[in-house]
Amino acid sequence: xxxxDITELNITGRGTTSGAAEETLPLTLGLSAPAASLAVPEGTxxxxxxxxxxxxxxxxxxxxxxSNDGGLNWFNKAVARVIGSGPSKIFRxxxxxxxxxxxxxxxxARVTTPPGPGPVDVAWAAMSQP
Amino acid sequence: xSFADDVFPISIVGEGSAGPGETTVNLSQEGSTPxxxxxxxxxxxxxxxxxxxxxxxxxxxFIIQQTQDGGASWFDVVVQRTITADSGLxxxxxxxxxxxxxxxxxxxxxxxxxxxxxxxxxxxxxxxxTQVPAQS
Numbered sequence: 001x002x003x004x005d006i007t008e009l010n011i012t013g014r015g016t017t018s019g020a021a022e023e024t025l026p027l028t029l030g031l032s033a034p035a036a037s038l039a040v041p042e043g044t045x046x047x048x049x050x051x052x053x054x055x056x057x058x059x060x061x062x063x064x065x066x067s068n069d070g071g072l073n074w075f076n077k078a079v080a081r082v083i084g085s086g087p088s089k090i091f092r093x094x095x096x097x098x099x100x101x102x103x104x105x106x107x108x109a110r111v112t113t114p115p116g117p118g119p120v121d122v123a124w125a126a127m128s129q130p
Numbered sequence: 131x132s133f134a135d136d137v138f139p140i141s142i143v144g145e146g147s148a149g150p151g152e153t154t155v156n157l158s159q160e161g162s163t164p165x166x167x168x169x170x171x172x173x174x175x176x177x178x179x180x181x182x183x184x185x186x187x188x189x190x191x192f193i194i195q196q197t198q199d200g201g202a203s204w205f206d207v208v209v210q211r212t213i214t215a216d217s218g219l220x221x222x223x224x225x226x227x228x229x230x231x232x233x234x235x236x237x238x239x240x241x242x243x244x245x246x247x248x249x250x251x252x253x254x255x256x257x258x259x260t261q262v263p264a265q266s
Contacts, residue, residue: 047139059186061250068161075161076143079250080217081184091219094179095254098139 009046009126011038013109016119017057022112025120037071037108040101043130047096050125053080054088057118063110064097064124070104077107088121096126140176142168142253148190148240155192155238155251167201167237170230173260178226180254181208184217188244192251194226200233207236215247229260 013025013034026034040046053062064077077097082089099107111120144155144164156164170176183192194208207228210220228236238251 061184061186066160073161075158076145076252077141078182078252078254079143079145079184080182080252081186081250082217083186083215089217091182091217092221093219093254094221094225095139095177095256097141097254 005130007128009124009128011124011126013122014120017111017113017117019117020112020114022061022110025109025111025122027109027122037067037106040099040105040107042101042103042105044101044128045130046099046101046107046126046128048077048099048124048126049093049096050123051078051080051091051093051097052088052123053082053091054121057113057115057120059083059114060118060120061112061114062120062122065108065110066099067106067108068102068104071106074108138257140255140257143250144238144252145250146248147246148185148249149242149244149246152239152241155240155249157238157253167197167235169235170228172230172232172234174230174257175260176228176230176236176255176257178208178228178253178255179222180252181210181220181222182217182252182254183210183212184250185212185215185240185242185247186249187215187247188242189214189216190240190242190247190249192249193239194253195237195239196228196234197237198231198234201235204237225255
């Protein structure tokens, strides 16, 4: 049972990469339309506790990135690779990845599929708290 | 999960080519310029709870090391390895604590089995204030 002031966030991204170059995977938060990034509102803090990555193209690199300036600059919060076409990877963190909200704070998912185009999927289990 | 006001969850991310032999992976914390090591300042302690590693070309060994003398000597804090080219997460049952100091820092060293590999490492944890002894 979560405390009343904590909201569960179900964030997913599905798409097909266009090539080997790193690109943004549009994310969906609940009923929202897929977007290149998600705003983390001021006064809230997001905690990403579970990171699920699926990627048939061999050697796919996934990143969780944050921007504090509205998307001008991005930095990595986590990086992982999927080698081969095995099952999904589920990373469950003891210390969630924390993103403190602000007027220009964004998060996004980036993906690289070096062998070429292919389907990729991500899911973040997260919580938002004041 | 919530944290006290003076506790800061952090992620430290490193990426690059490793090998041949043991190689330092440059680290960045919240967008800082990548550096060979990350200082842990006096008055703080770094509690490492998760170590997420990836190697793309071969299996590799990853080590988190600590120095207390400004880099003259290093000792191992966490050791983990991938069995093949893969990603793996060690969620540490007993978090490792790095107590900060004027010459304290951590770094990540990587040794790919196959000579060379593209590698990445993500350290998750929290920074906490060091307990100050109560004054009588």
